[in-house]
Every structure is written in C-alpha cells, then in structure tokens.
Amino acid sequence: MxxxxxxxxxxxxxxxxxxxxxxxxxxxxxxxxxxxxxxxxxxxxxxxxxxxxxxxxxxxxxxxxxxxxxxxxxxxxxxxxxxxxxxxxxxxxxxxxxxxTDGEGYVRSLKEPYPNLLNSETSVLLLGAGGAARGIYRALMGQGVDTIDLANRSQDKAKDLMSLRLGEVKSNVLSYQQAEEQLAKYDLIVQTTSVGMKPYIDDQVIQLDHISKDAVVSDIVYQPITTQLLHDASERGANIHHGHxxxxxxxxxxxxxxxxxxxxxxxxxxxxxxxxxxx
Ligand SMILES: NC(=O)c1ccc[n+]([C@@H]2O[C@H](COP(=O)([O-])OP(=O)(O)OC[C@H]3O[C@@H](n4cnc5c(N)ncnc54)[C@H](OP(=O)(O)O)[C@@H]3O)[C@@H](O)[C@H]2O)c1
Missing domain, CATH: 3.40.50.10860 (Leucine Dehydrogenase, chain A, domain 1)
Known part of the structure; x- marks a missing residue:
C-alpha cells in the first residue's frame, strides 16, 4: 500500500x-x-x-x-x-x-543523548507555559522526576499548568528572577518560550550565571539551531540539547x-x- x-x-x-x-x-x-x-x-x-x-x-x-x-x-x-x-x-x-506527540517526542529526543538524566532525583526547571510546555510538563512527570518548577512571564498561565500535575512530583511557580537565583539546583532546564527565535536571536529568557556545569540546558526553539541560551550554556561548560x-x-x-x-x-x-x- x-x-x-x-x-x-x-x-x-x-x-x-x-x-x-x-x-x-x-x-x-x-x-x-x-x-x-x-x-x-x-x-x-x-x-x-x-x-x-x-x-x-x-x-x-x-x-x-x-x-x-x-x-x-x-x-x-x-x-x-x-x-x-x-x-x-x-x-x-x-x-x-x-x-x-510533542511531550513524548521531546522526552525521546532527550533520552537519546542523555539516557540517565531523568530519574527520581532529577530537578527540572521548565521555562514557559504555552502549548508546547503543557505536553512537555506532562511527559516529564511521566518519567517520575522529583521536581518540575515552572517559570513563565505570566504566572497565571504557569499556575494553570500545575493543574496537569501527576503523582508525587514537586512543582512550584517561580518568577524568572527567582529561577535565575536558584538555577544551581536544577539538573535540566527546558526552554519552551518563543524567546530567542529568529529574527530575535539575541534574546535570552533568563541569565545563566548560577548554572551547574553538570546541568543540561534544552531549548525547543530550533530556528536558529543554537539559540543564544544554548550558546551561553555551552560557554559556561554546561551540556546542551537542541530543539530540532x-x-x-x-x-x-x-x-x-x-x-x-x-x-x-x-x-x-x-x-x-x-x-x-x-x-
Ligand atoms: N522543537 C519542536 O518540535 C517544537 C514544538 C513545538 C513548539 N516549538 C517552539 O516552541 C516555542 C513555543 O511554542 P508554543 O506552541 O508553546 O507557543 P505558545 O503556546 O504561543 O506559548 C508561547 C510561550 O512563550 C512565552 N513568550 C512569548 N513571548 C515572550 C516574551 N517576549 N517574553 C517572555 N515570554 C514570552 C509565552 O509567555 P506568556 O504565557 O507570558 O505569554 C508562553 O510561555 C515556539 O518557538 C515554537 O516554534 C518547537
């Protein structure tokens, strides 16, 4: 056929x-x-x-x-x-x-290069609360991670996302400033806003001064392929994962x-x- x-x-x-x-x-x-x-x-x-x-x-x-x-x-x-x-x-x-298929597709794409990243001790910071974030939030919870904190420009939308919570996962709504201050505690930072997308390629949703070198920074924006956020994460010695x-x-x-x-x-x-x- x-x-x-x-x-x-x-x-x-x-x-x-x-x-x-x-x-x-x-x-x-x-x-x-x-x-x-x-x-x-x-x-x-x-x-x-x-x-x-x-x-x-x-x-x-x-x-x-x-x-x-x-x-x-x-x-x-x-x-x-x-x-x-x-x-x-x-x-x-x-x-x-x-x-x-967005959420599960995201998790599959992440597990390919980082097969041991998602486990019961993993702390995740999810940036954004739009359509893509919803699927990713749910799929990451399905992996049994410990924490998924949410930061978004409009905090009401992030609070709404919390209604999708599954099981025992810990989740807090943060401002971008709070997220920046406590960045060192996250193993995975997932950027799901449209910030940094072409033509605004110099934009970056948060600053990474406090990032752990062991962390993975993942940006689902794929135009450009390496966003400013990923570039910054690389420069600081962190691991990266691309949106494409x-x-x-x-x-x-x-x-x-x-x-x-x-x-x-x-x-x-x-x-x-x-x-x-x-x-
Ligand atoms: N790689 C892939 O397969 C894939 C799949 C789906 C989507 N994407 C990409 O993911 C991005 C988001 O898609 P979506 O469908 O989730 O869009 P969406 O539902 O419109 O959500 C947009 C998100 O971006 C935030 N945002 C927009 N402009 C902002 C700004 N100037 N400052 C701070 N935050 C801002 C919004 O915050 P507010 O809630 O405060 O407005 C919201 O969290 C797009 O770039 C899209 O191309 C990639």
Missing part, C-alpha cells in the same frame, strides 16, 4: 515535516507521500472533507488548528484530551483518533502511530540540522 500522510495548519509553506516523513518512509522502505494541506479557517472544513474522501491514513495538525480539530475527531487519546491539543490524527478503520531533535522525534512517534514502524532515527538529527542550515 502507499501511505497517504500530510499536515494541516496555516501557514505551513516552510514546514520541514514533508522532508522528515520522507526520510522515515525511505528508512522503513514504505511507499507513500506526505503532503501539505493548506487552508485558512474558512477553508478548513473543506480540507478535512477532502482528507476523509481520499481516506488519508494519518496527518499532523499544527497552529492554529490543534484545538479546533477536536470537533472533527471520532476519538481522542486521554493525554491529548487533558492537554486540550491534538497534533497527530490516525485513521483507524475510517475513524479519526487524535493524539499529542524534538521536532524529529515528535514526528517519529506520529509515524509510529500511522505505520506501526518503530524506527531508529538518531542518525537523522544531524541530517535535519544540515537541512535547517540549508546545506
């Missing part, structure tokens, strides 16, 4: 997903194509009707449709329902089921749901970096 896969969102013209999923199809030796299905809000019902008609096997959903897609689904995964966001839809015998790795692994998980192929994609992280650099 030839898989029919794709992406809906607006705008999506520069998406790397077709390239990523073509790599996966080639690796799995499967026939298929991953197409961009563009459309603004008005066009969305027509686009989705078309996808039903062609019997699409699965598709990704990006901004601004991660919430509205729920109205078009037959079923929704429990985690995606709790997160109030769907980024992957799977066609199961004609019925559409929605999932969120998450992009690859959330795709890997979606591909797994569509095709039941669990691919080893570690070697594609550098290839994706070259692609992003336009090489």
């Amino acid at each position: 030839a898989y029919k896969l794709g992406l809906i969102g607006h705008p999506i013209g520069h998406s790397l997903s077709p390239w990523i999923h073509q790599q996966f199809l080639d690796l799995a030796e499967l026939d298929g194509e991953y197409k961009l299905y563009k459309g603004d809000h008005e066009a969305l019902p027509g686009v989705l009707k078309h996808l039903k008609e062609i019997g699409i096997d699965g598709f990704n959903v990006t901004v601004p449709y991660k919430q509205v897609i729920v109205d078009y689904l037959d079923e929704i995964d429990k985690d995606a329902e709790i997160l109030r966001a769907v980024n992957t839809v799977v066609n199961i015998d004609g019925k559409w089921k929605g999932y969120s 790795a998450m992009l690859l692994y959330q795709g890997q998980l979606a591909f797994e749901k569509w095709t039941e192929n669990n691919l080893d994609v570690a070697h594609l992280v550098d290839k994706l970096e070259n692609k992003l650099r336009g090489e």
